[in-house]
Amino acid sequence: MTTRPETGDGSADPELAAIIGERRQLINLAYRLLGSLTEAEDVVQETYARWYALPGRQREGIESPGAWLTTVAGRICLDLLGSARARRERYVGEWIPEPLPDGTQWSSGRPGGGPLDPADRVTLDESVDMALLVVLDSMTPAERVAFVLHDVFRYPFAEVAEIVGRTPAACRQLASSARRRVRAARPVATPTARHARVVRDFKRAWQAGDIDALVTLLDPHVTATSDGGGLVSAELRPVRGGERVARLLVEIAGRVADLTLRERTVNGRPGLVAELDGAIVTVMAFDVAGDRIRRIWSVRNPEKLRPWTRG
Incomplete structure (x- = not known):
């Protein structure tokens, strides 16, 4: 310019x-x-x-x-x-x-990653919620x-x-x-505090490999969608159903034993970031209705994760 x-x-x-x-x-x-x-x-x-x-x-x-x-x-x-x-x-x-690479640790409010330049920061509000962006894309x-x-x-x-x-x-x-x-x-938006509690319980159940606990937290008709862009391993089609999604999550955790899950703000809502050997490999956003997760979006495409790794 x-x-x-x-x-x-x-x-x-x-x-x-x-x-x-x-x-x-x-x-x-x-x-x-x-x-x-x-x-x-x-x-x-x-x-x-x-x-x-x-x-x-x-x-x-x-x-x-x-x-x-x-x-x-x-x-x-x-x-x-x-x-x-x-x-x-x-x-x-x-x-x-x-x-969006906000990186805020929502459990404490402390920064958890490199922030964007203030001139480029996207305002975090309901209009950047992942669930809404997916609707907009349709x-x-x-x-x-x-x-x-x-x-x-x-x-x-x-x-x-x-x-x-x-x-x-x-x-x-x-x-x-x-x-x-x-x-x-999106008929009803779940309050942030409840959304955070459900995501934190999900994280603990996933780390423990507790399929029953995961199924309890997942809507029976939950949909889990992964985006690898053909560059890394990811499910090519959405996985549907509470038990199927729970078993897939536990299987993934078993394959990658050193995966670290961190609580981070993703598009203005409590989400999770997965790190392997100190590098961010997945950013997860959730759609929570009541006390259950009805949609999970896992972005694994390294090109889409570049803004999260800028120093």
């Missing part, structure tokens, strides 16, 4: 400061639209490249650089979402959104963009329409359709 020089009095260029100040907002938007921090960073880089490719006079004529940057980033994301289906068809195994590109821009970032439909390329009325319908999907998939 091209940088501009300081002004003559030695202070930072105010235009540059204002533009760079939009970076965090753009990262937040692009991550929610794409489900990948790596792709979100690429989108933001491309957005800035397009800004600085504009003739100086044209840039000066833009009344709201932030709105311009958001529009461009949104359109880039929309294009990427349109091609994502083809890319997913070539993906080996199941695809899970890239987990939407059409236009639905996802309309929902995220309006329901999450509170953009008016007139502005959403400029990005999506449809009428405000059509965008309203898209957001409404997306909203119904979210409500159907």
